[in-house]
Amino acid sequence: MRRIWAVARNTIRQALRMKVAAAFIVLLLILLPILVLTITGDGTLKGRLQTFVSYGISLTSLLLSFLTIIVSIYTITSDIEHRQIYTVITKPNRRSHLNLGKLLGVVTLDVALLTLFAGIIYGAAVLMPRFVKASPQELEEIDRQFYTARTSLVPPEIDVREEVEALYQKLEKNDQLQQVYPNYPKPEILKQLTNQKRLEKRAAPVGQRLLWEFKNVRPLDANQSLFIRFKYDVSVTPPDEQVYGDWYIGDLRQLGTGPETATPVFRATRKDAARKFQEIEVPGSAVTADGYLAVGFINPPLNETVVIFPLEDGLEVLYKADTFTGNFIRAAILILLRLIFLACLGSLAGSFLSFPVAILFCLVIFLTGTVSGFVMESFGLLSQNIGVIYTYTVKGLVQLLPQFDKHNPTTFLVPARLISWAYVGKVALFMVGLRAFVLLVFALIIFSFRELARVIV
Amino acid sequence: MESYAVETIGLTKVFSDWWGRTKVYAVDDLNLQIRHNEVFGLLGPNGSGKTTTLKMLLGLLHPTKGHALLLGGDGTNPKINARIGFLPEESYLYRFLNARETLDFYGRLFGLTREVRQMRIEALLEMVGLKAVASRPVGTYSKGMARRIGLAQALINDPDLLILDEPTTGLDPIGTRQIKDLVLKLAERGKTILLCSHLLADVEDVCHRIAILYGGKVQAQGRVKDLLQQTDKRQIMTDAVSDDAVERIKSILRDEGVKFEVSSPMERLETFFIHTVAEAQQQAKPTSGAVSTTQIGDFLTAGAQKGSVLDKLVGAPDAEPATAAPQTENVAETEVPKRGADKNLLRELTKSAPASTEQTARTEAPRTEPVETKGQADSRQVQKKVLDDLLERPTTQERDRQGERKEGDPGHA
Numbered sequence: 001m002r003r004i005w006a007v008a009r010n011t012i013r014q015a016l017r018m019k020v021a022a023a024f025i026v027l028l029l030i031l032l033p034i035l036v037l038t039i040t041g042d043g044t045l046k047g048r049l050q051t052f053v054s055y056g057i058s059l060t061s062l063l064l065s066f067l068t069i070i071v072s073i074y075t076i077t078s079d080i081e082h083r084q085i086y087t088v089i090t091k092p093n094r095r096s097h098l099n100l101g102k103l104l105g106v107v108t109l110d111v112a113l114l115t116l117f118a119g120i121i122y123g124a125a126v127l128m129p130r131f132v133k134a135s136p137q138e139l140e141e142i143d144r145q146f147y148t149a150r151t152s153l154v155p156p157e158i159d160v161r162e163e164v165e166a167l168y169q170k171l172e173k174n175d176q177l178q179q180v181y182p183n184y185p186k187p188e189i190l191k192q193l194t195n196q197k198r199l200e201k202r203a204a205p206v207g208q209r210l211l212w213e214f215k216n217v218r219p220l221d222a223n224q225s226l227f228i229r230f231k232y233d234v235s236v237t238p239p240d241e242q243v244y245g246d247w248y249i250g251d252l253r254q255l256g257t258g259p260e261t262a263t264p265v266f267r268a269t270r271k272d273a274a275r276k277f278q279e280i281e282v283p284g285s286a287v288t289a290d291g292y293l294a295v296g297f298i299n300p301p302l303n304e305t306v307v308i309f310p311l312e313d314g315l316e317v318l319y320k321a322d323t324f325t326g327n328f329i330r331a332a333i334l335i336l337l338r339l340i341f342l343a344c345l346g347s348l349a350g351s352f353l354s355f356p357v358a359i360l361f362c363l364v365i366f367l368t369g370t371v372s373g374f375v376m377e378s379f380g381l382l383s384q385n386i387g388v389i390y391t392y393t394v395k396g397l398v399q400l401l402p403q404f405d406k407h408n409p410t411t412f413l414v415p416a417r418l419i420s421w422a423y424v425g426k427v428a429l430f431m432v433g434l435r436a437f438v439l440l441v442f443a444l445i446i447f448s449f450r451e452l453a454r455v456i457v
Numbered sequence: 458m459e460s461y462a463v464e465t466i467g468l469t470k471v472f473s474d475w476w477g478r479t480k481v482y483a484v485d486d487l488n489l490q491i492r493h494n495e496v497f498g499l500l501g502p503n504g505s506g507k508t509t510t511l512k513m514l515l516g517l518l519h520p521t522k523g524h525a526l527l528l529g530g531d532g533t534n535p536k537i538n539a540r541i542g543f544l545p546e547e548s549y550l551y552r553f554l555n556a557r558e559t560l561d562f563y564g565r566l567f568g569l570t571r572e573v574r575q576m577r578i579e580a581l582l583e584m585v586g587l588k589a590v591a592s593r594p595v596g597t598y599s600k601g602m603a604r605r606i607g608l609a610q611a612l613i614n615d616p617d618l619l620i621l622d623e624p625t626t627g628l629d630p631i632g633t634r635q636i637k638d639l640v641l642k643l644a645e646r647g648k649t650i651l652l653c654s655h656l657l658a659d660v661e662d663v664c665h666r667i668a669i670l671y672g673g674k675v676q677a678q679g680r681v682k683d684l685l686q687q688t689d690k691r692q693i694m695t696d697a698v699s700d701d702a703v704e705r706i707k708s709i710l711r712d713e714g715v716k717f718e719v720s721s722p723m724e725r726l727e728t729f730f731i732h733t734v735a736e737a738q739q740q741a742k743p744t745s746g747a748v749s750t751t752q753i754g755d756f757l758t759a760g761a762q763k764g765s766v767l768d769k770l771v772g773a774p775d776a777e778p779a780t781a782a783p784q785t786e787n788v789a790e791t792e793v794p795k796r797g798a799d800k801n802l803l804r805e806l807t808k809s810a811p812a813s814t815e816q817t818a819r820t821e822a823p824r825t826e827p828v829e830t831k832g833q834a835d836s837r838q839v840q841k842k843v844l845d846d847l848l849e850r851p852t853t854q855e856r857d858r859q860g861e862r863k864e865g866d867p868g869h870a
């Protein structure tokens with residue numbers, strides 16, 4: 001271990017004396033304060049904080065990702081190119097020790113830099129309200145909706161398989177399949193029909209209502225508020241883009257039992273902008289002792305349009321489950337997991353490719369990983385006619401993609417959504433324990449068996 | 458214990474092109490055996506396969522065929538690596554580290570404790586003359602200085618086997634001399650040294666045995682003396698003698714019917730240079746480069762008892778700076794016994810000296826060697842005796858006897 005650490009120390013020194021590393025560090029040290037001073041968001045304090053944290057975390061994550069890729073590749077390829085490896089590898093170290101030492105050095109550097117920059121962002125986010133003019137209401141709002149970590153409950157999926165099958169049969173019987181879905185394979189048609197049916201279940205025509213029921217709602221404190229976070233979509237956009245809604249929140253099963261209810265039921269009539277996230281705050285007492293909560297929505301006639309709640313993020317219930325600090329630390333850990341993956345990827349690329357080729361290779365993987373959802377969906381669509389080949393070749397490789405977009409910490413921090421330790425553990429397991437580990441094993445194998453010198457005759 | 462310090466069995470390296478087609482044999486069926494405590498020279502012109510051989514020995518290249526063993530094991534085995542010091546053909550060091558950090562890094566790679574590291578780093582910096590510039594990044598060093606720090610890193614683990622690839626490249630004559638002295642001293646301490654070079658003088662001065670490579674194959678191999686000694690010629694070296702004595706010797710040689718030449722020896726430029734710089738150093742002239750020292754790291758001589766005869770012998774530079782040391786110690790080692798015999802012969806020859814006016818034949822350019830006083834020669838004989846005992850080589854007396862037997866051979870004039 002001492003020898004691995006010796007290599008790691010040297011790698012850190014090497015990285016710090018690289019001009020590109022210094023440039024990235026200086027860039028972040030300049031950009032973060034500029035962000036603090038210039039960002040205004042939507043004009044509110046909450047918007048400003050959300051935008052700053054979003055930009056700050058994204059910028060730090062992006063630049064540290066680039067830095068990790070560059071350093072992890074350079075430290076190996078440079079040693080081979082400039083032949084320092086001759087004097088290092090001929091010492092009593094296995095090649096794997098050298099590789100692991102380099103990796104440890106890069107990760108240690110990442111931890112140090114991430115701690116520094118995350119600390120700056122955290123400090124700025126916490127101190128910002130002191131230097132901004134804000135009303136007490138605004139301060140209270142950010143306290144409840146930003147400086148917190150709220151767990152999220154989304155409505156359970158409704159089983160629509162029977163309805164979808166019936167609809168498919170009907171279309172087939174009426175010879176409408178080719179008209180509606182020309183040249184579509186059956187699985188794709190079924191998938192589209194399923195989405196269509198699910199969306200129907202989340203659409204409220206004028207005068208109609210929707211009801212969602214949640215179980216196991218366990219707020220950290222019964223006196224804390226709950227938040228119904230929603231986003232309207234509409235079939236016809238109103239002239240002022242405003243949508244009316246009547247909301248009923250609580251144990252709605254009591255409504256038929258008389259005026260006295262065991263737990264309060266709250267009603268809110270609102271007008272909100274379409275296609276933007278909104279939140280309704282409700283006292284925690286709306287939840288029953290056994291953790292039941294129902295949310296009802298009525299589309300009033302004023303709207304003159306069907307109101308739809310999108311499938312992915314149309315509606316969720318948020319309530320405080322942890323502190324902002326704890327959530328921020330876990331967000332930083334998510335970034336670190338991404339950096340560890342990239343360090344292993346760089347280690348692999350550097351073990352058999354030259355510096356520029358390895359950089360290109362890693363950047364392609366990195367950028368693909370940041371849009372992994374789109375890539376996986378695209379591959380899925382394109383490969384429908386070559387299903388078997390795809391399953392046994394490309395699919396495996398696509399599954400190895402890191403899915404950075406899926407685990408983006410800003411999507412949690414901005415809406416103050418909880419990043420649970422279980423979630424962090426799951427990401428660590430799949431991104432580092434599985435994907436990065438596979439890359440590292442390949443890197444060690446390749447590096448152990450390759451020739452490190454060239455024949456010169 | 459392993460039978461050889463270095464052994465290659467049918468070692469072959471084929472350089473192929475991108476398509477896998479054989480392009481050239483870099484090393485071809487190389488069989489080497491290097492014994493322990495031996496200084497072995499691997500010679501050859503550029504591209505002869507010397508460095509490729511070393512790279513295969515150390516596991517940096519995979520042999521196409523054959524095996525290479527270092528200290529009885531594989532060159533990639535950490536246990537074997539722990540006993541090896543390696544100086545590549547150029548000092549491939551981390552440019553951003555300074556000399557002290559460089560040695561500390563390599564010391565850590567050997568798992569040395571902090572105390573041992575610090576002690577050795579200071580000793581080595583002193584030894585290679587870089588203590589004054591130890592805090593400068595090695596990227597700012599001259600080639601010679603980089604070579605010195607490269608040598609220091611190769612010695613940080615007090616290796617049993619030292620592999621030096623072109624160790625004197627880029628070094629000034631003093632540095633070259635120091636490295637040669639160091640190699641000799643390490644050899645005296647029981648180290649095995651594999652020296653790879655195309656600078657023939659370096660190899661000739663320090664190596665016990667050599668192999669000459671060409672085209673990846675061994676063209677000649679054996680003891681330096683056996684390969685270089687011209688048994689059909691004799692050389693007599695004396696103090697200044699009178700013209701009359703010279704004429705009498707010439708007369709005798711003419712009577713013998715052999716070709717001969719008489720000349721005064723010239724000092725070698727290397728010796729002259731070393732003397733000149735040593736004088737400048739004594740006057741404490743400032744320099745931003747490496748400082749020549751005569752010390753050898755204590756830890757490298759840890760096996761010897763302080764104050765032993767051997768210590769005094771290898772510590773000789775304490776009294777006489779290495780920079781001004783006699784040029785060809787090992788040549789002196791072989792010449793000393795003959796010199797005694799030759800002086801007797803001279804006396805014999807000059808007893809009766811008939812005048813002669815015959816011209817001497819000059820068939821080749823004069824080969825010159827430094828003239829040594831009798832006192833120096835005697836001292837060397839004492840040193841040689843101790844070294845011979847240690848290395849279990851035939852003593853000078855035994856060689857004298859052999860020499861005397863050869864003197865009786867009428868074929869030697």
